[in-house]
Amino acid sequence: MAADLKSYIERVRARLDLGTQEEDEIVRELETHVEERLAELERNGLERDRALRQMLPRLGRPQALAREFRQAHSQATWHDGLTAAAAFLLVAALYATNLWSYPPAVTGVAALVVAVTLYGLWHRRPPWFYPWAGLALTLLAFCGYFAFVLLARAAQPMADGQFEALTVLGFAGALLYMPLALIIVASCIRAASRRDWLDASLMLSPTAPVVVWLAALHQHGGIYEAPSMAAADSALAMTFVLMAVAAALFVRAGTRTLKLATLIGAATIALLAISAVDGAQISLEVLIARTVLLFGFLFSPALLDMIPAHPFGPTAKQD
Amino acid sequence: MRDLAQLLKGNTDVLILSLLESEPMYGYQMIKELERRSQGFFHLGEGTLYPVLHRLERGKLVVGRWRRLDGGQERRYYSLTEAGERRLEEQMTAWARFSSAVNLIIKPA
Numbered sequence: 001m002a003a004d005l006k007s008y009i010e011r012v013r014a015r016l017d018l019g020t021q022e023e024d025e026i027v028r029e030l031e032t033h034v035e036e037r038l039a040e041l042e043r044n045g046l047e048r049d050r051a052l053r054q055m056l057p058r059l060g061r062p063q064a065l066a067r068e069f070r071q072a073h074s075q076a077t078w079h080d081g082l083t084a085a086a087a088f089l090l091v092a093a094l095y096a097t098n099l100w101s102y103p104p105a106v107t108g109v110a111a112l113v114v115a116v117t118l119y120g121l122w123h124r125r126p127p128w129f130y131p132w133a134g135l136a137l138t139l140l141a142f143c144g145y146f147a148f149v150l151l152a153r154a155a156q157p158m159a160d161g162q163f164e165a166l167t168v169l170g171f172a173g174a175l176l177y178m179p180l181a182l183i184i185v186a187s188c189i190r191a192a193s194r195r196d197w198l199d200a201s202l203m204l205s206p207t208a209p210v211v212v213w214l215a216a217l218h219q220h221g222g223i224y225e226a227p228s229m230a231a232a233d234s235a236l237a238m239t240f241v242l243m244a245v246a247a248a249l250f251v252r253a254g255t256r257t258l259k260l261a262t263l264i265g266a267a268t269i270a271l272l273a274i275s276a277v278d279g280a281q282i283s284l285e286v287l288i289a290r291t292v293l294l295f296g297f298l299f300s301p302a303l304l305d306m307i308p309a310h311p312f313g314p315t316a317k318q319d
Numbered sequence: 320m321r322d323l324a325q326l327l328k329g330n331t332d333v334l335i336l337s338l339l340e341s342e343p344m345y346g347y348q349m350i351k352e353l354e355r356r357s358q359g360f361f362h363l364g365e366g367t368l369y370p371v372l373h374r375l376e377r378g379k380l381v382v383g384r385w386r387r388l389d390g391g392q393e394r395r396y397y398s399l400t401e402a403g404e405r406r407l408e409e410q411m412t413a414w415a416r417f418s419s420a421v422n423l424i425i426k427p428a
Contacts, residue, residue, distance in 0.1 A: 026373070029346065029395050033365060036347045036394075060366035068370035072377060 005034065005052055008062055015066035017124060017195050018073050026069055030059075067196060076127035081248035083128035087113070087135050088206065088247055092240035095233045101223065110139055125199075130192065131247045134203040137188060138210045140181045145214045147174035147181075149222065193301040198259050200301030202250055205266050208294055209239050212274045232276075239273030242266075267298050331371050332380075333414065334361065336399065336407040339381060343398035346372065372397055380406050 009027055016023045034055060041051035059065055090109060099105040117136040120129035154171035157164070192200035216232045217223065246266035253259045271294055275282060282290075338349050338356075346368055353361050375381045380403035383395045399407065 026369075028393075029369060030365075032393055032395070033346050033369070036392075037365075058365055060364065065366050065370075068366065069373060072370045072374035075374070075377060 004056065008056055008059070011062035012066045012069075015063055015194060016069055017066075018070065019124065022073060034059075070195065074127055076251045078248075078252060080127040081252040084131045084251045085244035085248040087116070087128075087131040088240045088244035091135065091206070092237045092244065095240065096237035098230070098233055100233070113139065125195065127251045130199045130203040131206070133188065133192070134206045137185055137203065138206050140185060141207060141211055141214065144178065144181055145218070147177040149218075150174040189301055190304060193304045197301035197304065198250075198256060198263065200304075201263050201298050202247065202266075204298055204301070205243060205247075205263070205270065206240070208270050208297060209236060209243075209273045235273055235276035239269055239276075242269045263298070267295055270294060270298075330414075331363070331367065332375065333407065333410040334363075335368070335371060335375065336380065336403055336410070339397055339399045339403070340407060343384075343396040345394040345396050349397075375403070379403075 009030060012030065013023055013027050016026060018026075037055055038048065038051050041054060042048060046054065090112070094100050094105065094109055113132060113135045116132045117129070120126060120132055125133075150170050151174040154167045154174070157167055158171060189200050189204065192203050213232060213236050217229060220229055220232075243266050246262050246269065250259050250262040250266070253262055271291060274290060274294070275287075334353060335349065338344060338352055344352065346365070350363050350365070350368060353363050372381065372383065376383055376397070379400055381397045382400055383397045385393055385395050387393050
């Protein structure tokens with residue numbers, strides 16, 4: 001049973017994701033509390049094993065306890081909320097001004113997004129981090145689109161029996177990119193979910209409208225047909241403005257219920273945006289299918305959260 | 320019981336600050352003291368108490384300090400800061416006004 005206590009404490013620590021000193025303080029305080037409580041139960045005639053069995057459930061799930069501590073140690077300010085919103089406002093500006101088709105502007109924004117994301121990682125993922133990380137992930141979607149185009153262009157000559165080295169290399173590289181990008185995205189979702197699946201969902205929120213916009217771009221003839229995308233660009237810019245508001249509210253929200261409500265609001269905005277970017281009239285069936293797909297995608301981290309880290313481990317039953 | 324739990328949740332801060340008004344206390348002592356003073360009515364779980372204490376400490380309303388006892392055992396004692404005393408006074412005034420208003424309605428003279 002002592003192993004169970006050690007395992008419990010370690011599981012709390014693993015999910016705290018705070019600075020080492022803060023984690024040490026929390027663990028030390030929990031351990032002294034448990035020892036004191038156990039000593040009292042033993043004085044009352046309980047064996048240590050039974051006392052521990054009685055004690056541990058009172059502390060709650062390690063995941064929930066760690067989340068409470070983390071929230072206590074990382075209360076977000078309006079400054080955090082605005083920093084989170086800035087990520088989506090940046091994208092809104094890029095689309096509103098049609099600068100997304102101007103490579104230096106796109107490169108500058110991409111470099112800024114990556115730099116801010118790395119800065120956030122270095123500072124142990126502060127409250128404003130996830131919208132920026134989500135944008136960094138959408139860069140993978142952009143690269144995925146270019147890989148798709150490369151794949152389609154290389155496939156034709158190869159089907160005709162032309163196997164030039166550059167074509168084969170491009171084809172292989174594009175083919176390899178897809179699973180690699182998916183692994184990176186899955187790892188990021190998993191890492192974010194370990195802290196809180198709501199954060200992971202916020203991180204995923206910019207992906208859906210951007211992917212739909214890329215599909216619309218492809219339908220309109222690709223990146224060289226930028227002027228014909230004006231309506232879709234405006235819709236996407238407006239979506240990101242509304243999502244910026246949702247991100248600021250999410251970061252500032254004091255309770256998980258409020259955060260969840262904000263996320264549902266953001267998802268609804270994304271759904272409307274998808275319809276606006278698409279432009280065409282859609283049937284009820286298509287709308288329902290899109291709703292299920294979008295909400296399923298956005299809230300998939302909640303499913304990951306339900307899967308224990310070590311499903312067959314000896315302590316899985318506690319989590 | 321769910322209503323009572325909600326009521327406790329909404330007033331956890333003022334209860335904890337009140338406990339610390341008389342003397343510095345450590346977590347386990349607070350749980351026991353709260354049960355004793357409320358004659359068993361309030362029971363604060365460890366999973367609730369410590370995160371709240373840390374939140375209050377981040378808000379500079381309480382301050383925690385480790386003390387080593389004679390037997391070598393360590394405890395983290397929390398005490399009110401000046402800001403915590405002011406907050407407690409505000410919350411007690413608000414509570415007194417609220418409860419007297421409620422009493423005027425549910426127990427009319």
